[in-house]
Amino acid sequence: MPASHFIPPTADRYALRHATVPACLVDSPTLAASADSEGLCRADLLVDHGRIAAVQPAGTLDDALGPDLDRSMVLPGLVDCHTHLDKGHIWPRKQNPTGDTPGAVRATLEDRTARWSATDVRARMEFGLRTAYAHGVVAIRTHLDSQAPQASISFRVFQEMRRAWAGRITLQASSIAPIDIFLTEEGRILADIVAEAGGNLGCVTRFSHRANVPTPPELDVALRHLFALAAERGLDVDLHVDETGEPEIRTLDQVARIARREGFSGRILCGHCCSLAVQPEADMLATLDACRDAGIAIVSLPTVNMYLQDRHAARTPRWRGVTVLHEIKARGLQVAVAGDNCRDPFHAYGDHDMLDTFCQAVKIAHLDRPVGDWIAAACAVPADIMGLDGVGRLREGQSADLILLRARDYSELLARNQGDRCVLRNGRAIDTTPPDYRVLDALMTA
Known part of the structure; x- marks a missing residue:
């Protein structure tokens, strides 16, 4: 039948x-x-x-x-371990004129500053959850923009949504802000907000007002502070890492080595990790070995990275923008795929549909001949990363x-x-x- x-x-x-x-x-x-x-x-x-x-x-x-x-x-039921329900569906009112990451950051900042009240965020999150539920998604981890005062607004809305959707979609949240925040008292305040909401402590591992190349000594300081704040509160860590096509950007290796040096015992998930794909093979594999030793899991966001990376006006992109999924898996790390942004300045498209994300990932990253067990990257593996037994x-x-x-x-x-x-x-x-x-x-x- x-x-x-x-x-x-x-x-x-x-x-x-x-x-x-x-x-x-x-x-x-x-x-x-x-x-x-x-x-x-x-x-x-x-x-x-x-x-x-x-x-x-x-x-x-x-x-x-x-x-x-x-x-x-x-x-x-499928599992999306990296998305942005608080950003979702603002594209009709705030498009990204350049289609690249700097344009997305600017447009999102403008929209967030002007529009992201609790009412606005709640309505768009509800829309995203209804959509995901209809497609068969059973668990979601959403990142929430967390620069003050947005963290206090969005984490409260998230807790409302988690209660309202209990029994339909299991919800988790992670903070996201530039890593600068962990050089200031605002980092501690954010960690307390995250802990109160039962979330994961996270950030983007790039600075908002300084270059990451050459690597500034403040990066080490900020990462150590983040891990210390997470350890003190019993939080897991979820980071946006190296979302770029610049081979000299190698924050992932630093995250892995600092996590081991600090003896961090919680779960660590790193998303994007695109620059691995354009680094020399030996360097890339050494970083993956460091991640394995630190117990780091990786999530790839293939549709969004295809959209953002190597974008230039009137020029065809020369690379796919995604990380090295086959090599990550072969090195013994957990690797998942996820939906990421949906109809916002970081990605104009998407529908919170993890089956579509899986199908696109197979084609983008050649997860076929055979497909084998790659379907687990859209269900069992992200469930394990999120600590959801048997899901x-x-x-x-x-x-x-x-x-x-x-x-x-x-x-x-x-x-x-x-x-x-x-x-x-x-x-x-x-x-x-x-x-x-x-x-x-x-x-x-x-």
């Missing part, structure tokens, strides 16, 4: 028979042994009172228990938060938009219609 025609049984206990699932997301040696060259296998799933009760080889469960999916793919997997005992696709394999998934997907939450189908952009029209006026 094609997923687009799938009508979930009304019984509390039913089966999804003859599905196609990624072997890397199930805990079954038998299923793993049956995987094809792309890492896919055939399975029957039993849903019982909103939870996954069994994942077994196809043909195991009784025909009377539920529909034959005719090899339609079944995925777990993003097809595991017995987990909530039946599933995405059913018409596609039967990765070729069909990657070739055609999966807008007709069926999304199950706790075993029940939800409305997959995303909110209409018109609900934000009142926020777009001058």
